[in-house]
Amino acid sequence: MRKVDVSNAIGCALAHDLTAVDSLTGRKYCAFHRGQIVKQEDLDKLKDLGRYQVYIEDSSSRDEVHEDDFAIAVASQLRHPSIVTDDTPQEGRVSIYANRSGVLKIDLQRLTQLHKSHPELVLPTLPQHYPVSDGQRIGAFRILPLYAHRATLDSCLQILAQKPLISIDPYTRKKVAIIVTGTEVYEGRITDRFIPLISKKIKTYDAFVTSATIVPDNHQRIVNEISRAMELADLVCITGGTSVDPDDITLSAITSSGASVVRQGVPRQPGNHLSIAYHPQATLVTVPAGALSVPCSTFDTYLPRLLADHRITADELATSAAGGLCQQCPSCHFPNCTFGAMR
């Protein structure tokens, strides 16, 4: 690659795409393509774009890799059955798309390593554990300079080769049981609102309800119902009595059923009283009553991950407080918000 005055570029191949911005619409477009031979009549257009000098192709530097070739090499190394990438870069950038719906999984340590080792690389993605749909754009790759050293590409490919950097965990746990606890609901004093709410939320992730029952606040009845539900479902959602009132027995019933509670509650709001428990037969989650009065709560944060069979640990929950406060926007944008991004 060599820098020349535009007047000396006539008959030469441009070494890179030249981007222009339409002054009327503000839209970006590619005014000249890499490899395009510069003609006499292009000179004014190039100067209109503020290009008095351009890079032209030059075979002298064999240890340099063009941004397009770099991006193509990285895209092919990124490949995983759950993602697809652009075949052709646009201005040196390839986009990465989901090839299935599920939960985005990024090897954060290696993504950081990549950017620490090579500041000229740019690979932004959607947040870790974000629920994505088939075809959704989840990341993009480019290098900042027009050319990079071949050694940089080799090192980058080596980091990527170890194991998948970006993949999508599918929703494998599709059978959901709902247990509504509360004597006031069981006796019909109030109408249950949880079964329709949870049924609607799980549909988003192609899951379905295998059983939905209402039981009174009786420890043994709740334990029996949990045992029965675990035979029918992968995920058991339990509502009512999730808090700390004297008659809140849901968590002790979960423990009596043989499941291990990861942590009582989560340091996020709304939905502090969400607790996750694992049993060899099924995953259990309590859905606090606060979920009835807000569009989205901690239940919405963890639901996709539980359906994707993620093992959520106490350590992870303990570090989830920063970003865990919902801003209660007048119109809810979850998961496209600070509360939805931290999961």
Ligand SMILES: Nc1nc2c(c(=O)[nH]1)N[C@H]1C(S)=C(S)[C@@H](COP(=O)(O)OP(=O)(O)OC[C@H]3O[C@@H](n4cnc5c(N)ncnc54)[C@H](O)[C@@H]3O)O[C@H]1N2
């Ligand atoms: N001393 C404290 N009290 C409370 C705390 C706390 O930390 N300390 N946390 C509050 C928060 S936050 C929440 S959320 C609730 C948790 O409530 P529960 O999930 O235990 O729900 P209940 O106490 O059983 O019911 C509360 C309320 O919601 C109505 N409800 C319950 N289930 C249904 C249903 N299926 N359909 C319609 N309505 C339902 C119920 O009748 C009650 O009115 O605890 C706070 N308290």
Ligand code: MOO
């Ligand atoms: O657990 Mo409550 O749902 O924070 O609102």
